[in-house]
Amino acid sequence: MNEVPKRSFVQRIHLKLIIWLGLFIGLVYWTASLTGVNLVMFFENFDQFTALLDKMARPDWSYTQLVINPILQTVQMALIGTTIGTLIAIPFSVLAARNIVKNPFIRTIIRFILNLVRTLPDLMLAALFVAIVGIGPIAGVFTLAVFSFGMISKLFYEAIETIDEGPLEALQATGANRSQVVIFAVIPQVFNYFISYFLYTFEINVRASTVLGYLGAGGIGVYLQRSLNEFAYDKTAIIILAILVVVLIIDTISNTMRERLL
Amino acid sequence: MVAENFIEFKDVGKVYPNGTVGLSHINLTIPKGQFLVVVGLSGSGKSTLMRTLNRMHDISSGDIMIDGQSIINYKGKQLRNLRRKIGMIFQNFNLVKRSSVQRNVLSGRVGYYSTWRSALGLFSQADKQKTVEALRRVGLGEKLYTRADQLSGGQQQRVAVARAFMQDPKIVLADEPVASLDPLTTDSVMNDLKKLNDDFGITVIVNLHSLELARKYADRIVGLRGGELVYDKTIDQVTDTDLDNIYQSEGPEPESEAIVMHSATEGVI
Ligand SMILES: Nc1ncnc2c1ncn2[C@@H]1O[C@H](COP(=O)(O)OP(=O)(O)OP(=O)(O)O)[C@@H](O)[C@H]1O
Numbered sequence: 001m002n003e004v005p006k007r008s009f010v011q012r013i014h015l016k017l018i019i020w021l022g023l024f025i026g027l028v029y030w031t032a033s034l035t036g037v038n039l040v041m042f043f044e045n046f047d048q049f050t051a052l053l054d055k056m057a058r059p060d061w062s063y064t065q066l067v068i069n070p071i072l073q074t075v076q077m078a079l080i081g082t083t084i085g086t087l088i089a090i091p092f093s094v095l096a097a098r099n100i101v102k103n104p105f106i107r108t109i110i111r112f113i114l115n116l117v118r119t120l121p122d123l124m125l126a127a128l129f130v131a132i133v134g135i136g137p138i139a140g141v142f143t144l145a146v147f148s149f150g151m152i153s154k155l156f157y158e159a160i161e162t163i164d165e166g167p168l169e170a171l172q173a174t175g176a177n178r179s180q181v182v183i184f185a186v187i188p189q190v191f192n193y194f195i196s197y198f199l200y201t202f203e204i205n206v207r208a209s210t211v212l213g214y215l216g217a218g219g220i221g222v223y224l225q226r227s228l229n230e231f232a233y234d235k236t237a238i239i240i241l242a243i244l245v246v247v248l249i250i251d252t253i254s255n256t257m258r259e260r261l262l
Numbered sequence: 263m264v265a266e267n268f269i270e271f272k273d274v275g276k277v278y279p280n281g282t283v284g285l286s287h288i289n290l291t292i293p294k295g296q297f298l299v300v301v302g303l304s305g306s307g308k309s310t311l312m313r314t315l316n317r318m319h320d321i322s323s324g325d326i327m328i329d330g331q332s333i334i335n336y337k338g339k340q341l342r343n344l345r346r347k348i349g350m351i352f353q354n355f356n357l358v359k360r361s362s363v364q365r366n367v368l369s370g371r372v373g374y375y376s377t378w379r380s381a382l383g384l385f386s387q388a389d390k391q392k393t394v395e396a397l398r399r400v401g402l403g404e405k406l407y408t409r410a411d412q413l414s415g416g417q418q419q420r421v422a423v424a425r426a427f428m429q430d431p432k433i434v435l436a437d438e439p440v441a442s443l444d445p446l447t448t449d450s451v452m453n454d455l456k457k458l459n460d461d462f463g464i465t466v467i468v469n470l471h472s473l474e475l476a477r478k479y480a481d482r483i484v485g486l487r488g489g490e491l492v493y494d495k496t497i498d499q500v501t502d503t504d505l506d507n508i509y510q511s512e513g514p515e516p517e518s519e520a521i522v523m524h525s526a527t528e529g530v531i
């Protein structure tokens with residue numbers, strides 16, 4: 001009796017898969033018509049796009065000199081913002097972790113705050129901080145700090161929730177207090193994840209801060225906006241290239257570091 | 263007579279929040295410096311009994327005295343001071359795998375430091391020296407800077423013994439310390455525990471499944487069944503048939519098991 005069990009008709013034609021595929025296509029069509037996505041228009045106006053590319057293909061290399069400082073400022077903004085956000089995120093993530101804080105009340109409140117912070121769009125935050133501290137990189141730093149805080153604290157507390165709880169129990173049994181349990185049994189287990197998530201957020205922030213410049217929050221974004229307003233696409237090209245180079249460098253550094261750590 | 267009645271369980275009962283009976287009517291006195299082995303089937307309450315002593319579990323009724331003091335209402339600092347005098351060894355070692363052996367052993371000492379001093383790693387020279395001594399005692403002197411996850415299971419358990427030694431414990435609790443080890447490493451870990459007992463008069467309580475080991479190391483063997491103490495003899499009085507009885511599922515009191523089973527299922531529903 002070594003027969004392979006036969007698949008039923010429904011299993012053979014993968015009925016479920018077909019139904020899901022049909023549903024998916026229907027949904028895409030429906031949302032496209034609802035939001036007014038028009039593919040025809042997209043292709044009709046394609047020549048505009050190529051015209052723009054054409055202008056950008058002749059970058060104004062002399063502009064490179066001027067771009068270096070603002071792009072370094074962008075990197076600095078991202079670094080400081082990410083660092084501030086991370087430092088605040090550490091205690092919050094510990095308090096939000098189910099295996100550390102058994103009290104569901106505290107945890108729920110902390111998580112509610114974190115969710116709230118994460119729902120704030122970063123452009124709105126930037127507008128807000130520009131209004132409070134004025135145009136300039138400080139507004140960008142604050143925006144990135146809040147954004148990093150929201151993102152990192154979630155990544156951190158999820159990392160904390162995956163740790164081996166044995167050492168926590170062992171430390172508690174030696175008479176260590178709560179903070180000592182966290183320092184000696186939790187942090188060593190998640191430290192590498194923390195570094196890795198920090199680098200990841202830093203990468204994202206470098207990219208995000210170019211957009212923030214649009215709202216006057218400092219860095220390269222200000223220059224990007226200016227060049228676009230002046231239709232100086234030869235300068236835009238330089239800025240985009242510069243951003244690309246910096247992002248590539250940071251990606252490479254942080255990827256190699258993360259691979260070493262994990 | 264403090265020495266005679268070092269640890270006293272007085273009619274101790276423990277019911278878990280889900281209704282499972284962990285312990286019932288436990289009366290047990292343990293003199294200072296005894297090597298006590300607790301045996302019993304899985305689920306008989308061995309771990310529960312052990313954990314009531316360092317208050318990792320709270321009891322529901324009765325009283326527990328250590329050195330003439332009731333410990334059941336200890337809180338905060340007082341509880342931590344109790345715990346730092348009680349070392350604990352676990353079946354799966356519970357070392358911080360990513361930390362060095364040194365840091366794992368030192369972590370047995372943090373109860374003696376303020377949060378800030380321990381956080382900054384400001385351990386005294388004497389305590390750092392003591393780590394080396396603790397590791398030498400378990401034959402791992404050269405592993406000081408090795409990461410814990412690079413050690414074998416047996417070595418990890420011996421580091422755990424060293425960590426307990428760092429606490430300057432009066433009592434060491436070992437919950438099935440050798441359950442996942444081969445016979446050879448089993449002996450070295452059991453000998454490490456025995457040495458703590460012999461050299462420093464530390465009271466050692468070990469949960470074991472192996473009767474052979476129990477007879478080899480114990481001064482006294484107690485048996486649990488369904489949360490009740492059903493056996494208690496010093497080693498010179500223990501016979502083979504006694505021990506077989508503890509491990510028989512149809513023993514003198516089959517109902518007690520049934521009750522535990524019953525309330526356990528109830529708790530789930
Ligand atoms: N946290 C808990 N919540 C509810 N019931 C529990 C809990 N821990 C243990 N129990 C129950 O209490 C009883 C005694 O468990 P205990 O862990 O003390 O047994 P044990 O003798 O150590 O068993 P083993 O040899 O398997 O380790 C069992 O019925 C168990 O299911």
Ligand SMILES: [Mg+2]
Binds near residue numbers: 308309310437
């Ligand atoms: Mg157990």
